[in-house]
Amino acid sequence: MKHANRICVLFISLLGSLPPLLAQPAKHRIVSGEIVTVRNERVQGVRVSMRSDAGEQMVESDADGWFRLSVADEPLSLQISGKYIVSQERALASSTSAENLRIEVEFFIPPIHESLVITAAGLDPNIERRNSAIYRNTLFSRDDQVFHTLDAGINAGQHEGGGKSLEIRRFGFNLDHGGVSGGLKVLVDNVQQNQATQGHGQGYLGQLKSLTPELVQEVSILNGPFSPEYGDFSGLGVVHIRQRETLDDTIMARVQAGSFDSYRAFAGFSPKIGKADSFLAYEASRTNGPFLSPLRYKRDNLTGSITLHMTEGKDLGFKFNVGRNDYYSSGQIPLDEVAEGHLDRFGFLDPDLGGRVRSGTLGAYFRKENPEGKVFKLDGFLSRSLFDLYSNFTYFLNDEFQGDEIQQHDSRLQEGANTQYLHPHKFFGQRALFLAGANFHDNQILVGLIPTVGRNPTGVYTRANAQVTNTAGYVQQALDFWQGRLHLDGGLRYDLFRFRVDDRLEAGLGGSQAAGRLQPKANAAFTPLARLPVTFHFNYGRGISSQDARGVTRNPSGVKVSTTDFYQAGISHNWRRFSLSTDWFLIDRSNEQVYIPDDGSFEFKGPSRAHGFEVKSSIQLTRHLAFNGGVTKVSNAFYRATLPRLYVDSAPHLAANAALTLAGWRGFIGSLRLRSISSYRLDGEDPGLRASGLTVLDLNMAKPLRPWVDLNFSVDNLTNKTYYETQNYFESRLRAGDPVVSRIHATPGYPVGMTVGLTFHLGKK
Numbered sequence: 001m002k003h004a005n006r007i008c009v010l011f012i013s014l015l016g017s018l019p020p021l022l023a024q025p026a027k028h029r030i031v032s033g034e035i036v037t038v039r040n041e042r043v044q045g046v047r048v049s050m051r052s053d054a055g056e057q058m059v060e061s062d063a064d065g066w067f068r069l070s071v072a073d074e075p076l077s078l079q080i081s082g083k084y085i086v087s088q089e090r091a092l093a094s095s096t097s098a099e100n101l102r103i104e105v106e107f108f109i110p111p112i113h114e115s116l117v118i119t120a121a122g123l124d125p126n127i128e129r130r131n132s133a134i135y136r137n138t139l140f141s142r143d144d145q146v147f148h149t150l151d152a153g154i155n156a157g158q159h160e161g162g163g164k165s166l167e168i169r170r171f172g173f174n175l176d177h178g179g180v181s182g183g184l185k186v187l188v189d190n191v192q193q194n195q196a197t198q199g200h201g202q203g204y205l206g207q208l209k210s211l212t213p214e215l216v217q218e219v220s221i222l223n224g225p226f227s228p229e230y231g232d233f234s235g236l237g238v239v240h241i242r243q244r245e246t247l248d249d250t251i252m253a254r255v256q257a258g259s260f261d262s263y264r265a266f267a268g269f270s271p272k273i274g275k276a277d278s279f280l281a282y283e284a285s286r287t288n289g290p291f292l293s294p295l296r297y298k299r300d301n302l303t304g305s306i307t308l309h310m311t312e313g314k315d316l317g318f319k320f321n322v323g324r325n326d327y328y329s330s331g332q333i334p335l336d337e338v339a340e341g342h343l344d345r346f347g348f349l350d351p352d353l354g355g356r357v358r359s360g361t362l363g364a365y366f367r368k369e370n371p372e373g374k375v376f377k378l379d380g381f382l383s384r385s386l387f388d389l390y391s392n393f394t395y396f397l398n399d400e401f402q403g404d405e406i407q408q409h410d411s412r413l414q415e416g417a418n419t420q421y422l423h424p425h426k427f428f429g430q431r432a433l434f435l436a437g438a439n440f441h442d443n444q445i446l447v448g449l450i451p452t453v454g455r456n457p458t459g460v461y462t463r464a465n466a467q468v469t470n471t472a473g474y475v476q477q478a479l480d481f482w483q484g485r486l487h488l489d490g491g492l493r494y495d496l497f498r499f500r501v502d503d504r505l506e507a508g509l510g511g512s513q514a515a516g517r518l519q520p521k522a523n524a525a526f527t528p529l530a531r532l533p534v535t536f537h538f539n540y541g542r543g544i545s546s547q548d549a550r551g552v553t554r555n556p557s558g559v560k561v562s563t564t565d566f567y568q569a570g571i572s573h574n575w576r577r578f579s580l581s582t583d584w585f586l587i588d589r590s591n592e593q594v595y596i597p598d599d600g601s602f603e604f605k606g607p608s609r610a611h612g613f614e615v616k617s618s619i620q621l622t623r624h625l626a627f628n629g630g631v632t633k634v635s636n637a638f639y640r641a642t643l644p645r646l647y648v649d650s651a652p653h654l655a656a657n658a659a660l661t662l663a664g665w666r667g668f669i670g671s672l673r674l675r676s677i678s679s680y681r682l683d684g685e686d687p688g689l690r691a692s693g694l695t696v697l698d699l700n701m702a703k704p705l706r707p708w709v710d711l712n713f714s715v716d717n718l719t720n721k722t723y724y725e726t727q728n729y730f731e732s733r734l735r736a737g738d739p740v741v742s743r744i745h746a747t748p749g750y751p752v753g754m755t756v757g758l759t760f761h762l763g764k765k
Contacts, residue, residue: 027073031092033101035061035080038484039124039525040533040574042066043105046082064620080105084373086431104530106431106484125537125570125583125614126226126523128152130219132244137669137702139714139755141262141287143209143299143325148675148698150239151657152221153614153632154184155677157725161747162287162295163327163355164389165206167726169677170236171587172610172637174650179203180594181605182235182564182587183545189243189319190418191361191381192441194233196468197499197549199410199447200389202594203233207385210323210359212283212301214254214266217244223614224566224585225543228474228491228521229420229437235543235564235589245307245317246270246277250763256712258755261294262287272765278306290751293348297327313369321361328354331392332745334732335724345722345748349734350405352455355389373424380417387412390455396733397740399451402458407450416441427479435476435491443468447550448504463504466549471496476521485528491521497561499549511553515560517544533575537583539568551593562592562606570614577620586611608648610637624665629658629674639684646684650728652693654678662701670701672718682729682744691727694749702759712757720752 035046042065049058054072061067076092086106092098134149144166147156156166165177173181179194179202186193186205198204222230222238230238247270254266263286270279281303289295300323307317330348337343365379387410394404420437448463476491496516503509519542527535543564552560570583591606616630632655637648659673676695683689697718703711724746731742 028070029073029095029098030068031071031076031078031098031101032066032068033099033103034576035065035067035103035105038104038106038527038530039535039572040576042576043082043085046080046085046105048103049079049081051077051079106480124525124535124572125568125581126223126539128221128223128616130221132217133663133669134671134700135213135216137712138213138671138700139256139258139264139712139757140213141256141258141264141285141753141755142297143211145716146208146211146213146216149673150219150221151630151675152223152237153630153655154221154237154239155652155655155675157749158747159726160329160331160353160391161291162289162297162329163325164329165200165204165208168205169651170655171585171632172612172634172648172651172653173236173587173589173608174648175203175236177201177203178205179233179545180592181545181608182543182562182589183233184236185230185232185234185238186241187230187238188241189363190240190365190379191363191383191416192232195385195410195412196232196443196470196546197445197447197466198412199387199408199449200391202548203545204410206357206387207359209299209325209357210301210303210321210361211241212266212281212303214252214268214283215243215279215281215303217242224539224568225519225541225564226521226523226539226566226568227541228435228476228493228519231439231472231474231493231495231519231544232441232470232497233545235545235562235566236587243303243305243319244279245305246272246765247279247281248765249761250765251760252762253760254712254757256755256757258714259753260287260289260750262753262755264757270765273306275309276306277309278304280304290748290753291330291346291348292344293328293330293351295327295329296354297325299323299325313371315365315367317365317367319361319363319365321359323357323359325357326354327356328352330747332726332728332747334734334741335727335744335746336741337734349395350392350403352405352452353390353392355387357385357387359383359385373422375420375422377420378418381415383412383414383416385410385412385414390452393730393745394732396736396738397731400733400736402451402453405452405455406461407452407455407457409446409448409450411446413444414442431480431484433478435474435478437474439470439472441470460505462550464510464550465502465504467498467500468546468549469498470546485526485530487523487525489521489523493519493521495519495544495561497546499546499552499560501549501553509550509554511556513552513556513560515546515552517561517563518542519544519563533573535572535574537568537570537572539566541566545592547593555593558593559591563590564588579618581616582613584611584613605639607640608638609640610648611635612653624663626661626663627659628661629656631656644685647681647687649681649684650691652677652680654693667704668701669703670699673698673700682727689729689744691744691746692724694721694723694725696721696723696749707764708761710759710761712755712759714755714757716753716755717750718752721749722751723749725749 035043046061081087155169159167168175193207194203220240225234252268268281283301285299303321305319361383363381369375389408392405423434445466449461472495474493479488500512501510522540524538565588567586572581587610589608612634618628634653639646656676661671679693699715701713727746
């Protein structure tokens with residue numbers, strides 16, 4: 001018994017001396033929450049570091065702004081940090097609840113100036129964003145399809161059945177091909193795509209044919225001329241497309257085939273070269289379309305980029321793009337002939353319409369930033385393009401024997417440079433940001449209008465050398481008060497234009513003119529309560545659009561630079577799974593005189609006014625399914641000081657979009673997208689002359705078959721809707737000897753079409 005007692009004592013002593021490995025396991029707890037802005041926008045990529053006696057753990061917020069970590073149940077130091085984010089630290093005592101935290105962050109450089117990732121759930125009347133997902137997973141057969149993904153009240157339609165630049169309509173105004181009635185400014189990596197004094201229209205956007213969808217990184221859409229960074233053609237907003245500096249895979253390839261003899265291939269090589277990011281990509285696209293006269297659309301683009309990360313925060317990059325595009329088109333066909341059965345909806349009257357484009361752009365950029373947020377950016381580009389368009393709008397109206405076919409020629413050399421400096425600072429103890437920059441853009445152009453028969457010249461109507469130079473400077477000061485709940489912006493921009501024309505046929509019609517315009521900008525956003533996700537917005541900007549240099553020099557006393565005053569007031573609501581933005585807008589356009597290159601005439605427009613409202617929403621229905629949509633309603637658009645009232649025509653007063661997006665469900669990624677416009681008047685005096693509206697559904701799906709290959713599937717016009725993309729009202733004579741008739745001419749929309757593709761990913765980074 002005595003020995004037994006000794007053994008028990010010894011056993012208990014041994015247990016007490018066992019190493020801590022056999023001790024009770026330490027208690028753990030979950031620390032989780034969401035990273036949001038003052039407006040309840042969820043922010044991706046924010047670093048959350050947790051320090052304790054047990055060590056340090058780190059996680060980044062995901063695409064929904066959420067983070068989650070399992071940590072020891074002991075006192076913690078929680079540190080929040082990220083690019084251009086004001087660092088913050090908070091203490092968490094042990095045994096206290098640390099789940100579903102709400103951490104509000106401030107940016108000392110706003111997202112509009114840098115590529116900060118804020119999820120699309122956060123809506124704002126001022127700006128909309130599109131990420132790379134839709135361009136990476138959707139199969140595009142034609143360049144015009146890319147524009148259909150922008151939404152934001154932008155309605156775009158093909159003008160002649162394929163190949164030519166889109167006709168753009170927004171806020172109740174018809175912008176032709178992008179540059180009149182205020183204009184919609186489009187940039188790709190800070191290179192302006194709107195071509196001034198172009199052979200087929202002021203601000204022509206045909207250069208977008210050289211954009212390859214798989215290379216799009218993000219798109220920022222300003223809903224008005226609210227930023228001083230952007231000048232000419234910005235009256236009705238800005239679309240800034242930024243391309244990638246590297247691809248997700250070392251090798252990415254895509255092959256696709258679909259309806260209407262459509263074939264497309266993409267190949268991208270993206271090696272890591274030391275401290276540099278780079279890629280080289282090639283795109284080839286072919287289609288005939290549904291037309292009786294085959295489209296014969298051919299597009300080839302070669303794009304390359306290299307970004308040298310010289311030191312921390314200092315980058316030097318070079319980009320190039322060369323492209324060619326050839327196509328035929330059916331033109332705008334008379335709808336009365338279609339209705340009477342004399343002409344097929346996809347028929348034609350002139351088999352020689354179409355065009356060809358050649359372009360090349362070389363760009364360089366330098367970017368330097370320091371930890372305090374000071375940023376200096378400098379970029380420049382050199383671009384060369386050749387453009388020939390064969391059109392016949394009126395058939396035999398002007399020349400009853402040879403017809404009205406014309407060749408519009410544009411040979412262009414462009415140079416440009418942009419510089420910008422951002423300086424975060426304190427103003428009476430409040431966070432502030434100073435922004436200053438300058439732009440230079442020069443165009444040397446040979447432009448002409450040539451009568452043709454079967455694409456063979458029969459004479460010369462116009463031929464001129466033109467030079468358009470635009471120099472600009474701008475400043476902006478932003479102030480934050482009350483921990484960012486009140487944000488104020490004020491800016492000024494000044495643009496100076498010089499127009500010079502040397503007419504090759506009539507020397508007396510040339511000359512040189514200059515004009516300048518000052519553009520004020522003001523923005524305010526106020527969030528009264530942190531827990532009440534409501535922000536009040538007010539935005540004002542004056543935008544400008546230059547006139548065609550030929551029109552300026554032929555009429556020196558006329559309007560050289562028109563202005564657009566854009567007022568917007570709205571409210572945004574951003575909850576966890578639901579966002580809503582509503583706003584009211586008023587647009588005042590000044591007098592505008594536009595040179596019409598189709599016939600060498602002038603068209604007078606303005607002053608005009610439009611007003612209406614917008615509603616945009618985003619709902620995360622489930623973890624895998626989201627809805628977003630928007631409606632832009634123009635209450636009225638008319639020319640001021642007219643009696644009886646003359647209305648603005650040729651643009652819809654209702655534009656709507658909606659999308660259901662699926663992500664991550666059993667590997668499927670896809671979207672069902674709707675775009676719709678109302679019918680609209682085609683004459684300012686006669687309300688009975690109207691273009692029909694449209695409602696079109698498109699479906700896109702992608703599914704990984706293996707880690708290295710995806711299956712892609714797209715259906716355009718899912719319900720096989722019969723519609724017309726663009727419609728215009730003018731006189732034409734269809735055949736020699738026919739009477740002259742005022743009629744509606746239209747371009748048919750594509751019927752239902754299917755495309756299937758395979759996407760290969762090799763060498764995942």
